Amino acid sequence: MAVFVALGAFLMTLAGGWTAQRVTDRRHLVLGLAGGLMLGVVGLDLLPEALHAAGGEVFGVPAALLLFVAGFLLAHLVERLLAARQAAHGGEEREEHGGRVPEVGLTAAGAMVGHSVMDGVAIGAAFQVGGGMGTAVALAVVAHDFADGFNTYTLTSLYGNARRKALTMLVADAVAPVVGAASTAFVTIPEGLLGGYLGLFAGALLYLAAAEILPEAHHEHPARSTLLCTVAGVGFIWLVVGLAG
Template identity: 35%
Template sequence: MRFAPILLALVTLVSTGLGGTAAIRLRDRLHLLLGFSSGAVLAVALFDILPEVFAFDHGASYMPITALGFLAFFGLERYTAMHRAREHPHLAETHEAELGAMSAAGLAFHSFLDGVAIGVGFQTSVKVGLLIAFGIIAHDFSDGLNTVTVVLAHGKSHRDAIFWLIVDMAAPVLGAA
């Protein structure tokens, strides 16, 4: 069981790769892929995480804070996008490319932390490690999909999308190690 976290992180590598490959093959339907991956993330939050929050004694009191956080993030993103386009139209393409790379780096860091979670789970117990690993394996298809779509959606090249996909695929293995 010593190498179980790394072996299971290698399975996440495959899952992420399959999602990224699907996004590359279906890149002409990028808007549909972005909708699917966004829906998957929201479904996890609404149907998996929120019921756990409501299980706490005062879980419902966190809902207004959660809603305000989401609205603040959404509003800030819309404001900065409009400001960038209006004030600096000549820099819009450069900013889009930078945003694509930053988003992909954020997703790769998220995947690294997934690997750390697998490793820590196995240090707790084999049962906890397996539970965490299987959850991460299940959602890593969407991680690969998201990584490629966010890079392509921000005007980066096919080569850049593959580069970031490989980084995202390797990140959980490094985190588990």
């Protein structure tokens, strides 16, 4: 049952990626919406779940929040290291793609794929608890996987990667929930470990949204419509979380 439900997440992820690539003539609106979706996923979905699942404190601070900060810093460090390596080799490819390092986009998309695997694991684990719990979790995952597909394609292509690579990462992200759901028939992930991962991933995603996606969206088109798309992205995730709850 869990694998069958995960196929819905597969289709929604592909739908999100298809939407992202079809509106390239309104790139600033796409980026504004993607930034809003990422911000909403972090603040309204990932971080609350991480705080609930991880539990415990480290020197007076919730472990999930420490990992959240660590994820933000890790994303920043990875981007700086990749940029420095690119500059050391002449920077031709970096200049070709407007100062952006393609590997950063692939790394970010890879993190999205990892997150989608965990979405599938969450579906499978919830169905092990009961049908009602499984249905609720599946609704949340399927609904926000549209945003995952949208963001995966956008992140990969934003950093100058070829369309073929962006589509490859999109397909990998779509397949990931199915793989994750199937894995629960053999492996059970401890709740604390899952919460820690969500906190780390949320920090990295926030860095990409705040330091890369949103500044790029407003760089050439500081229009009110771009800001409205960002707000709409956050609002959509809020609606999804509210319906799922």
